[in-house]
Amino acid sequence: xxxxxxxxxxxxxxxxxxxxxxxxxxxxxxxxxxxxxxxxxxxxxxxxxxxxxxxxxxxxxxxxxxxxxxxxxxxxxxxxxxxxxxxxxxxxxxxxxxxxxxxxxxxxxxxxxxxxxxxxxxxxxxxxxxxxxxxxxxxxxxxxxxxxxxxxxxxxxxxxxxxxxxxxxxxxxxxxxxxxxxxxxxxxxxxxxxxxxxxxxxxxxxxxxxxxxxxxxxxxxxxxxxxxxxxxxxxxxxxxxxxxxxxxxxxxxxxxxxxxxxxxxxxxxxxxxxxxxxxxxxxxxxxxx
Amino acid sequence: xxxxxxxxxxxxxxxxxxxxxxxxxxxxxxxxxxxxxxxxxxxxxxxxxxxxxxxxxxxxxxxxxxxxxxxxxxxxxxxxxxxxxxxxxxxxxxxxxxxxxxxxxxxxxxxxxxxxxxxxxxxxxxxxxxxxxxxxxxxxxxxxxxxxxxxxxxxxxxxxxxxxxxxxxxxxxxxxxxxxxxxxxxxxxxxxxxxxxxxxxxxxxxxxxxxxxxxxxxxxxxxxxxxxxxxxxxxxxxxxxxxxxxxxxxxxxxxxxxxxxxxxxxxxxxxxxxxxxxxxxxxxxxxxx
Numbered sequence: 245x246x247x248x249x250x251x252x253x254x255x256x257x258x259x260x261x262x263x264x265x266x267x268x269x270x271x272x273x274x275x276x277x278x279x280x281x282x283x284x285x286x287x288x289x290x291x292x293x294x295x296x297x298x299x300x301x302x303x304x305x306x307x308x309x310x311x312x313x314x315x316x317x318x319x320x321x322x323x324x325x326x327x328x329x330x331x332x333x334x335x336x337x338x339x340x341x342x343x344x345x346x347x348x349x350x351x352x353x354x355x356x357x358x359x360x361x362x363x364x365x366x367x368x369x370x371x372x373x374x375x376x377x378x379x380x381x382x383x384x385x386x387x388x389x390x391x392x393x394x395x396x397x398x399x400x401x402x403x404x405x406x407x408x409x410x411x412x413x414x415x416x417x418x419x420x421x422x423x424x425x426x427x428x429x430x431x432x433x434x435x436x437x438x439x440x441x442x443x444x445x446x447x448x449x450x451x452x453x454x455x456x457x458x459x460x461x462x463x464x465x466x467x468x469x470x471x472x473x474x475x476x477x478x479x480x481x482x483x484x485x486x487x488x489x490x491x492x493x494x495x496x497x498x499x500x501x502x503x504x505x506x507x508x509x510x511x512x513x514x515x516x517x518x519x520x521x522x523x524x525x526x527x528x529x530x531x532x533x
Numbered sequence: 534x535x536x537x538x539x540x541x542x543x544x545x546x547x548x549x550x551x552x553x554x555x556x557x558x559x560x561x562x563x564x565x566x567x568x569x570x571x572x573x574x575x576x577x578x579x580x581x582x583x584x585x586x587x588x589x590x591x592x593x594x595x596x597x598x599x600x601x602x603x604x605x606x607x608x609x610x611x612x613x614x615x616x617x618x619x620x621x622x623x624x625x626x627x628x629x630x631x632x633x634x635x636x637x638x639x640x641x642x643x644x645x646x647x648x649x650x651x652x653x654x655x656x657x658x659x660x661x662x663x664x665x666x667x668x669x670x671x672x673x674x675x676x677x678x679x680x681x682x683x684x685x686x687x688x689x690x691x692x693x694x695x696x697x698x699x700x701x702x703x704x705x706x707x708x709x710x711x712x713x714x715x716x717x718x719x720x721x722x723x724x725x726x727x728x729x730x731x732x733x734x735x736x737x738x739x740x741x742x743x744x745x746x747x748x749x750x751x752x753x754x755x756x757x758x759x760x761x762x763x764x765x766x767x768x769x770x771x772x773x774x775x776x777x778x779x780x781x782x783x784x785x786x787x788x789x790x791x792x793x794x795x796x797x798x799x800x801x802x803x804x805x806x807x808x809x810x811x812x813x814x815x816x817x818x819x820x821x822x
Contacts, residue, residue, distance in 0.1 A: 285628065314788050321666055321786040324613055336663050339574065340629045374625050377610055497610040499603050 264350065265303040266293060267329040269320075273489035274496055275507050277310035280485040282493035284373075284443050285340055286326040287483045291439040292347050292358060294479035301354040306483075359436050365429050368420050369437060372413050373444040379406035383456050384498050393457035407458075414460060417441075418467040427473055434479065442474040443484070450490045450514060455500075465524040468517055472525065475515040486511030553639065554592040555582055556618040558609075562778035563785055564796050566599035569774040571782035573662075573732050574629055575615040576772045580728040581636050581647060583768035590643045595772075648725050654718050657709050658726060661702050662733045668695035672745050673787050682746035696747075703749060706730075707756035716762050723768065731763040732773070739779045739803060744789075754813040757806055761814065764804040775800030 270286035273279040280286075290306060297304045309316050309325055320327055323338035328346065337343045351358040382403045387394050396407060421429075429437045445460070449471070452458035460467060474480045485493075488506040495501075517525075525531050559575035562568040569575075579595060586593045598605050598614055609616055612627035617635065626632045640647040671692045676683050685696060710718075718726045734749070738760070741747035749756060763769040774782075777795040784790075806814075814820050 317786050318670070318788050321670070322782065334663075334667075335660065336666075341633060344630060371624065374623075377625075378623075381607065381610070493611065497606050499607050 263301065263303050264330060265305065265332065266350075267305045267307065267331070268293060269307050269309045269325050269327040269329070270483075271325040272308040272310045273485065273492065275489055275492050277313075278308060279489055279511060280308055280483070282447065282485045282490040283325060284447070287443040287485075288436075288439045289326050289328065289343055289347065290483035291434070291442070291479040292351075292436060294482060295358055295434055295439075296347070296350060296354070296356060298478070299354070299356055301356065302350060357433070357435065360430055362430055362437070365420065365437050368413075368416055369429075369441050372410075372417070372441070373448075375406065375409050375413060376444070376448050379403070379410050379458075380451065380456065380494070381498070382406050383458075384500065393455060395457060411461060414464055414467060417470075418464040421466040421470050434477065438474075438477075439479075442471075442477070442480050445471055446474065446480075446484065447490055447494075450487050451494050454491055455494065455498075459518075462518060462521050462524075465521065465528055465530070468521045469525050469528075469530045472517055475517075481513075481515065484513060484515075487514050488512070552590065552592050553619060554594065554621065555639075556594045556596065556620070557582060558596050558598045558614050558616040558618070559772075560614040561597040561599045562774065562781065564778055564781050566602075567597060568778055568800060569597055569772070571736065571774045571779040572614060573736070576732040576774075577725075577728045578615050578617065578632055578636065579772035580723070580731070580768040581640075581725060583771060584647060584723055584728075585636070585639060585643070585645060587767070588643070588645055590645065591639060646722070646724065649719055651719055651726070654709065654726050657702075657705055658718075658730050661699075661706070661730070662737075664695065664698050664702060665733070665737050668692070668699050668747075669740065669745065669783070670787070671695050672747075673789065682744060684746060700750060703753055703756060706759075707753040710755040710759050723766065727763075727766075728768075731760075731766070731769050734760055735763065735769075735773065736779055736783075739776050740783050743780055744783065744787075748807075751807060751810050751813075754810065754817055754819070757810045758814050758817075758819045761806055764806075770802075770804065773802060773804075776803050777801070 268286070268290055270290060271281040271283035273281040293302065293304045296302045309327075311317075311324060320336075320338065326340070326343060328337040328343045329335065330346075335346075337346055348359050350356075383393070383399065383406075386399065386403055399407065424430075426432060428434050429441065445467075449460060452460070460471070462468070488509050488511050492506050495506075522531075557575070557579055559579060560570040560572035562570040582591065582593045585591045598616075600606075600613060609625075609627065615629070615632060617626040617632045618624065619635075624635075626635055637648050639645075672682070672688065672695075675688065675692055688696065713719075715721060717723050718730065734756075738749060741749070749760070751757070777798050777800050781795050784795075811820075
């Protein structure tokens with residue numbers, strides 16, 4: 245099962261290096277506790293560990309956990325996922341700072357540039373998700389009781405301000421990606437910045453479409469191409485919740501009526517791009533890079 | 534009300550510096566949502582912010598939040614306390630890494646040595662709470678159904694191992710404090726290490742007494758004196774949950790029967806030391822330091 249797998253060996257042709265075995269507990273979906281839930285920190289660490297696994301540096305086991313189950317509560321005494329374990333060291337990391345610290349340490353030990361710093365990138369992507377949440381909350385509040393999200397053109401000025409801020413920032417990231425001309429934010433391989441940004445962009449897409457009548461503007465070709473890179477990155481695909489599980493999470497938090505559409509549907513993952521966007525990507529030759 | 538206060542001005546006699554206003558949302562008690570709950574990360578950040586407030590560097594507002602309330606869930610979309618806000622910057626920090634990053638930044642800006650590093654101290658205190666939790670879980674499981682915690686002398690070897698590890702580590706910290714001869718772990722003022730360790734030691738004391746029949750060994754005078762320092766440190770006192778709220782938290786997590794003792798009692802805080810320990814502290818002259 246994809247959500248509960250164990251990756252054993254990889255790379256370094258037969259060397260007998262003792263690789264640390266790392267277990268990551270991620271939040272289960274509220275629909276089905278065997279499925280991955282929409283926890284952004286969980287996905288971020290999962291992607292980082294996956295990158296280390298692909299380089300043959302660690303063994304990784306991921307387990308989805310139902311945070312309301314008594315055995316879970318008892319085992320972790322109130323800690324919330326993500327939770328990371330290393331049984332050999334009898335170590336349990338329940339704080340994001342500790343988890344990141346440990347992954348950082350492993351990456352450093354094996355010279356994997358997963359945590360390279362870039363203040364320009366950092367500045368450009370920071371508070372992006374925060375701004376999206378402000379827009380999301382304001383617009384769903386405004387649309388309360390409506391059957392479908394209202395059109396963006398008709399929203400009142402104070403919500404429009406939130407909307408504009410989100411779009412401006414997306415344009416800023418698009419521009420950055422054009423300047424850099426690289427697959428990922430810092431170059432040809434994934435770093436922690438991508439593990440942060442990719443899941444957030446994807447959530448925005450899924451939630452925007454269904455709850456806001458909003459989409460990433462189609463003219464932001466470099467940004468869309470970056471989203472596509474995510475959809476072609478094993479670390480992202482493997483750790484990505486289904487559309488239904490993402491929607492369910494936000495509806496629960498926003499206290500919106502949860503109809504049976506999501507809960508009964510076969511889970512699907514939207515990992516494709518709109519046709520016109522794909523055309524633009526091809527026209528700019530980004531698909532052949 | 535102590536749990537919901539606003540600290541306005543302090544220090545820097547009349548200078549017109551624009552101090553950042555920081556709001557910290559901490560988890561409320563499961564008994565009464567107006568009371569502080571037993572969230573260790575919340576207390577850690579609260580202590581750090583309090584230290585910065587005392588130096589006149591920030592203004593701080595602390596609010597207790599009921600994580601199960603719909604308005605809370607909706608405002609923060611699934612994020613859990615601690616949550617930090619800075620309205621002027623429209624910034625919301627929901628990740629411990631972000632919160633610490635921001636506090637670190639403020640401390641650095643004003644040259645407050647709150648985050649000084651000391652690898653020896655770090656090594657000595659790390660995984661201390663983790664080991665305590667292993668002991669706590671094993672012993673409460675063993676004592677299930679009993680009216681009172683069984684005596685430490687009678688526990689089976691595998692639980693004794695956990696117990697021994699905790700006591701050894703406490704002795705190690707006692708030794709470190711003796712070597713250093715300072716009030717706090719790094720010197721005469723509090724650092725993040727104290728904001729981590731003090732609340733954990735206090736939880737251990739309260740929970741140990743009531744659920745485990747365990748106490749910090751009375752011969753560890755330097756460690757006890759450090760606990761006493763906590764009880765005389767405003768940042769600790771102000772941010773410390775009542776005994777009943779601490780107990781309630783652990784009982785809930787361990788799925789133990791919650792009797793009405795805690796829930797109906799007037800909240801109290803055990804911030805005193807056993808008499809024999811106080812005598813030893815006096816004998817060593819630690820109380821006059």
